[in-house]
Amino acid sequence: MLRDVSKVYATGQTVHALRGVNLEIAAGEFVAIMGASGSGKSTLMNILGCLDTPTSGSYWLDGVPVQDRDPDALAALRNRRMGFVFQQFNLLPRTSALENVELPLLYAGVRQPERSRRALAALQRVGLGERSTHSPAQLSGGQQQRVAIARALVNEPALILADEPTGALDSETSAEVMQLLDTLNRQGITVILVTHEADMAAWARRRLLFKDGRLVADDNNRDLTPITVTPISGSSA
Numbered sequence: 001m002l003r004d005v006s007k008v009y010a011t012g013q014t015v016h017a018l019r020g021v022n023l024e025i026a027a028g029e030f031v032a033i034m035g036a037s038g039s040g041k042s043t044l045m046n047i048l049g050c051l052d053t054p055t056s057g058s059y060w061l062d063g064v065p066v067q068d069r070d071p072d073a074l075a076a077l078r079n080r081r082m083g084f085v086f087q088q089f090n091l092l093p094r095t096s097a098l099e100n101v102e103l104p105l106l107y108a109g110v111r112q113p114e115r116s117r118r119a120l121a122a123l124q125r126v127g128l129g130e131r132s133t134h135s136p137a138q139l140s141g142g143q144q145q146r147v148a149i150a151r152a153l154v155n156e157p158a159l160i161l162a163d164e165p166t167g168a169l170d171s172e173t174s175a176e177v178m179q180l181l182d183t184l185n186r187q188g189i190t191v192i193l194v195t196h197e198a199d200m201a202a203w204a205r206r207r208l209l210f211k212d213g214r215l216v217a218d219d220n221n222r223d224l225t226p227i228t229v230t231p232i233s234g235s236s237a
Contacts, residue, residue: 001025005057007043007213017043019213021057025192027158030185032193032204040213042163045194049082049161050074062158079108083152083160087167089144091136091151097123098132101151108155122150126180142173149180159190166200178203 007018018040025031035041046052047059050066059066061077069077078084083104091100101119110118123129126146136144145165152160162181166174182203185191193204201207209217 001060002047002054003058003060005047005054005059007040007047007052008055016213018047018054021213021215023208023215025190027062027190028185028188029206030182030191030193030204032195032201032207033210034195034198034201034207035210036196038212039210041194041210043213044210045161045163045192048192049084050078079104079155081157081159083149083155083157085145085148085152085160085162085165087164089136089141089148089168091144091147093136096133096135097128097139097147097150100136100147101154104151104155118154119150122154123147125153126150140173141169142176145169145173145177146180149177149184153184157189159192160184161192161194163194164196165193166195166197174200 002021002023005018005021005023006016009015009017021040021044033041033044043052047054050061050069053059053067057067061081066074066077092103098116098119101122102115105115105118120129120132123132126149128143128146128150131139131143136147139147145168148165149160160181165181166177169177178200181191181193191204193200195201206219207217208215208219
């Protein structure tokens with residue numbers, strides 16, 4: 001839950017990335033955050049993911065205030081309760097798919113062979129169990145993103161934050177990745193997606209539109225203008 005959250009950057013000139021945002025996202029939702037470049041959507045994602053903190057206002061995660069925690073506590077929170085998926089996959093090139101998925105468990109202090117068992121289970125969950133020994137260079141773009149999603153899943157997070165996860169993929173592969181995120185959401189994981197593409201946002205069951213750091217439209221808020229998007233074929237929105 002965000003209450004009157006603002007974010008100001010001072011880099012030679014003052015930039016108001018977020019302006020008084022009030023937002024509540026319930027467990028189990030599939031939410032798309034939309035907006036043009038500079039709208040504040042990525043700043044919001046960073047705050048929701050505890051990668052950044054508000055300049056003012058408050059952020060509560062599962063009833064716990066987050067904004068005043070120290071960096072170590074925030075890192076532990078991210079590792080334990082969140083999974084991240086990015087546009088460029090961020091896989092280590094000289095390690096196998098299995099080893100890439102194991103990384104969050106390594107940071108969490110999980111020992112072998114438990115790391116390998118859980119990493120393989122995560123790869124199987126995204127349909128890549130038979131590719132566990134392959135390096136990223138031996139995988140297609142869609143397969144690399146599935147490895148990244150498996151890495152996000154391996155600590156069994158309650159929340160997945162996906163920042164433009166289909167931005168580097170073709171339309172068919174993008175639909176496959178979105179179908180996977182949809183399936184995970186239906187299994188109970190909260191999914192928050194940042195995208196500028198309406199057909200990707202159409203997979204979500206709630207869409208937020210940001211402009212100039214402000215929330216200007218929310219499908220769940222009658223006081224704001226609803227967002228209209230056209231689902232791509234196979235969308236469950």
